[in-house]
Amino acid sequence: MTRWPFYFLASLAAMPLAARELPPKPSVADVIKASQASEWRPLDPASTLYLELPAGRVVIELAPAFAPNHADNIRALVREGYFDGLAILRAQDNFVVQWGDPDEANPRKPKTAKEKLAGEFTVPLKNDRDFTRLPDRDGYAPQVGHSNGFPSARDPKTGQAWLAHCYGMVGVGRDVDADSANGGALYAVIGQAPRQLDRNITVVGRVVDGMPLLSVMPRGPGAMGFYEDAVQRVTIKSVKLAADVPEAQRSKLEVMRTASASFKAVAEASRNRGGPWTKVAAGHVDLCNVPIPVRQGGT
Amino acid sequence: MTRWPFYFLASLAAMPLAARELPPKPSVADVIKASQASEWRPLDPASTLYLELPAGRVVIELAPAFAPNHADNIRALVREGYFDGLAILRAQDNFVVQWGDPDEANPRKPKTAKEKLAGEFTVPLKNDRDFTRLPDRDGYAPQVGHSNGFPSARDPKTGQAWLAHCYGMVGVGRDVDADSANGGALYAVIGQAPRQLDRNITVVGRVVDGMPLLSVMPRGPGAMGFYEDAVQRVTIKSVKLAADVPEAQRSKLEVMRTASASFKAVAEASRNRGGPWTKVAAGHVDLCNVPIPVRQGGT
Numbered sequence: 001m002t003r004w005p006f007y008f009l010a011s012l013a014a015m016p017l018a019a020r021e022l023p024p025k026p027s028v029a030d031v032i033k034a035s036q037a038s039e040w041r042p043l044d045p046a047s048t049l050y051l052e053l054p055a056g057r058v059v060i061e062l063a064p065a066f067a068p069n070h071a072d073n074i075r076a077l078v079r080e081g082y083f084d085g086l087a088i089l090r091a092q093d094n095f096v097v098q099w100g101d102p103d104e105a106n107p108r109k110p111k112t113a114k115e116k117l118a119g120e121f122t123v124p125l126k127n128d129r130d131f132t133r134l135p136d137r138d139g140y141a142p143q144v145g146h147s148n149g150f151p152s153a154r155d156p157k158t159g160q161a162w163l164a165h166c167y168g169m170v171g172v173g174r175d176v177d178a179d180s181a182n183g184g185a186l187y188a189v190i191g192q193a194p195r196q197l198d199r200n201i202t203v204v205g206r207v208v209d210g211m212p213l214l215s216v217m218p219r220g221p222g223a224m225g226f227y228e229d230a231v232q233r234v235t236i237k238s239v240k241l242a243a244d245v246p247e248a249q250r251s252k253l254e255v256m257r258t259a260s261a262s263f264k265a266v267a268e269a270s271r272n273r274g275g276p277w278t279k280v281a282a283g284h285v286d287l288c289n290v291p292i293p294v295r296q297g298g299t
Numbered sequence: 300m301t302r303w304p305f306y307f308l309a310s311l312a313a314m315p316l317a318a319r320e321l322p323p324k325p326s327v328a329d330v331i332k333a334s335q336a337s338e339w340r341p342l343d344p345a346s347t348l349y350l351e352l353p354a355g356r357v358v359i360e361l362a363p364a365f366a367p368n369h370a371d372n373i374r375a376l377v378r379e380g381y382f383d384g385l386a387i388l389r390a391q392d393n394f395v396v397q398w399g400d401p402d403e404a405n406p407r408k409p410k411t412a413k414e415k416l417a418g419e420f421t422v423p424l425k426n427d428r429d430f431t432r433l434p435d436r437d438g439y440a441p442q443v444g445h446s447n448g449f450p451s452a453r454d455p456k457t458g459q460a461w462l463a464h465c466y467g468m469v470g471v472g473r474d475v476d477a478d479s480a481n482g483g484a485l486y487a488v489i490g491q492a493p494r495q496l497d498r499n500i501t502v503v504g505r506v507v508d509g510m511p512l513l514s515v516m517p518r519g520p521g522a523m524g525f526y527e528d529a530v531q532r533v534t535i536k537s538v539k540l541a542a543d544v545p546e547a548q549r550s551k552l553e554v555m556r557t558a559s560a561s562f563k564a565v566a567e568a569s570r571n572r573g574g575p576w577t578k579v580a581a582g583h584v585d586l587c588n589v590p591i592p593v594r595q596g597g598t
Binding site: 093094121136137138139140166167168176178191192193194195196198199200211212215216217218219270273276277278279280282284285286288289 | 392393420435436437438439465466467475477490491492493494495497498499510511514515516517518569572575576577578579581583584585587588
């Protein structure tokens with residue numbers, strides 16, 4: 001029996017990696033369960049959109065720290081009922097679902113909102129006051145991490161920070177010109193993170209609930225997944241700001257604070273899973289593989 | 300006019316990055332269009348599965364170089380009609396769609412195929428004779444690239460190669476034990492590449508056509524996206540080997556050779572997009588963001 005540790009080490013060296021048993025470790029679910037109430041924050045009703053579809057509600061959290069002008073303009077569009085009765089325009093597999101005005105010939109005009117805005121593709125580093133860096137390396141940016149609930153990237157050399165195109169992130173569709181958009185055409189990422197779009201698009205927020213209502217949209221038959229006929233399109237019932245919805249009808253959701261110790265533990269649980277199911281821990285996690293927990297609760 | 304270059308350079312330095320115009324470059328579509336016939340290969344009918352669903356056909360290419368025993372056993376399962384009448388078991392958002400036998404209490408027994416196989420999580424480097432390395436760095440593996448149409452990774456230190464869990468890759472569901480599976484439960488990745496599963500699962504192939512038939516499956520209401528009632532499940536009409544299907548009924552598809560010059564150009568078109576839409580080229584591409592082109596054609 002006393003020889004056991006030696007035997008164990010010798011057999012470890014001889015064993016194929018997959019046969020070694022990893023010690024158990026807390027899972028993401030365990031970390032969430034053990035988290036403190038103070039490690040969660042409610043959504044700000046003034047920066048939360050409800051995209052109401054026939055199948056249910058998609059909840060989007062805006063990121064005014066990264067796109068202040070677009071957040072303002074989207075609030076204005078929403079408050080004038082701009083999106084109500086518009087449609088899901090395209091669903092391209094492994095890419096995006098996009099919504100807006102299907103009538104290209106005679107598009108709806110904003111009443112109070114602006115028709116065009118300068119792109120907010122990056123912001124100065126100082127605007128991103130809540131950055132928590134992920135230690136793992138990234139191919140697309142010198143630094144990546146999370147900024148108050150959003151995956152983000154930064155380059156100290158250029159002094160720029162930006163939101164990263166991870167699954168569920170919401171961006172502003174635009175034409176060729178950088179200033180050709182106003183937030184009236186939005187999309188959510190439904191596949192492998194298209195990080196090549198980072199710094200090319202204004203990213204305005206993240207779907208925090210109801211993502212499956214978008215991700216199962218039938219892929220459109222046209223180029224880039226566009227629906228070609230009106231009958232193929234799902235109509236948007238309305239888009240409202242949570243602040244404008246009676247409290248009883250609001251979605252009660254909390255997001256884990258990404259500067260919290262528990263969120264650090266979520267990243268570690270994603271980076272190095274324990275046994276017994278996992279045989280080889282990755283030792284790394286890509287930015288877009290760190291889940292940003294959302295739970296029912298709060299007011 | 301002669302001062303133009305100087306003016307141009309000076310204004311470049313003063314301009315925000317997003318305002319600079321990138322020169323146009325061939326897109327992935329341009330590269331495909333300009334490719335040579337010799338840069339494409341047909342699917343091997345002996346390693347091609349047709350998963351026939353009520354909504355249509357999903358075509359899966361097996362990767363026997365990486366999972367020879369599982370490829371053999373899946374062929375045996377298919378030939379004894381094992382999957383016919385089974386079902387889609389789960390659809391977990393941003394993760395996988397899995398199929399197999401929903402009857403856990405009284406599961407279907409293989410007739411000629413094996414009931415359990417040792418996991419083929421990695422193979423010796425020498426088995427992977429078609430590796431073309433991607434120059435871009437990766438967080439999960441020392442080297443990544445493509446092996447005859449499949450995204451793959453390798454570690455020269457351990458002498459191992461393995462397939463990478465990118466969108467559309469097909470893996471073998473297993474229990475806790477590494478040798479608990481036989482290929483009778485399979486899944487396809489429908490979200491952000493879960494690379495933490497690399498080297499923990501036998502990856503057997505890739506969906507080369509019909510991916511949207513899987514990716515739009517309604518997400519299951521149970522834990523891990525499992526469907527809880529039989530009525531929620533889509534029934535599998537059949538799974539057949541292309542070699543066993545009359546030629547006239549086969550899907551005529553070709554995959555771009557990943558060792559070809561055109562595929563290298565596909566990766567470059569993904570890594571550094573040209574203008575005018577793109578304002579900032581990424582200068583990098585993640586393994587799972589390189590499209591592996593498939594086209595109609597061949598016999």
